[in-house]
Structures are given as C-alpha cells and as structure tokens.
Amino acid sequence: MRILPMLLLVIVGVIFAQAPNYQSFYYQECAGVAIDVGNYGAPCIADWNNDGNKDMVLGIFSGGNIRFYANDNTNDSPVFSSYSTLKADGVTISLPSG
Ligand SMILES: [Ca+2]
Numbered sequence: 634m635r636i637l638p639m640l641l642l643v644i645v646g647v648i649f650a651q652a653p654n655y656q657s658f659y660y661q662e663c664a665g666v667a668i669d670v671g672n673y674g675a676p677c678i679a680d681w682n683n684d685g686n687k688d689m690v691l692g693i694f695s696g697g698n699i700r701f702y703a704n705d706n707t708n709d710s711p712v713f714s715s716y717s718t719l720k721a722d723g724v725t726i727s728l729p730s731g
Contacts, residue, residue: 663715670694670700674692675691681701691716692728
C-alpha cells in the first residue's frame, strides 16, 4: 500500500512540473572585444575596488588565473576598458585546474 502514496506524488509532480527557466546568454566586451576565456569561466560581479560600481572578477579555468575588470561606467550599463590579473605578494595568482 506504500506504492499508492508514491504514485500519487509522481502524478502530482508531473501535473505541476514547470519547464526550466534558463537565463539568457550574457555577452560582455572589454575594450570593444568580446571577453572569451574558453570553457568554464567563472564570473563574479561585485564592487571590488569600492567605488560604488559593480566590477567583474573572472576566474579562468585554463591557466587558473583570476582577472579583475574595473567597471568604468554605471551598474546599469557596465563598461570594461581593461583588466588586470590578480596577484598576491606580487605574484600572479594561479589556481590548479583540471
Ligand atoms: Ca567598483
């Protein structure tokens, strides 16, 4: 008799299931060129330099580096003109990948 409640849950789940809602593709440029770091880029948006505008910190799988893109415009319309590679004690941070 335990099968009946399980069957009921499956039927209710199928009836009320919703299609996944995927976010649209996010395209961003830096100095007029598409940012392309290959597969498995890991962006994080935050006000990294504390100027009130949200910047982008982008982890890169290949090479394991982390890029910092300062936002030169507004939060609603970010503009990235250049990037720098994050360092610790003067040495480029490189995380193992793979
Ligand atoms: Ca900022």
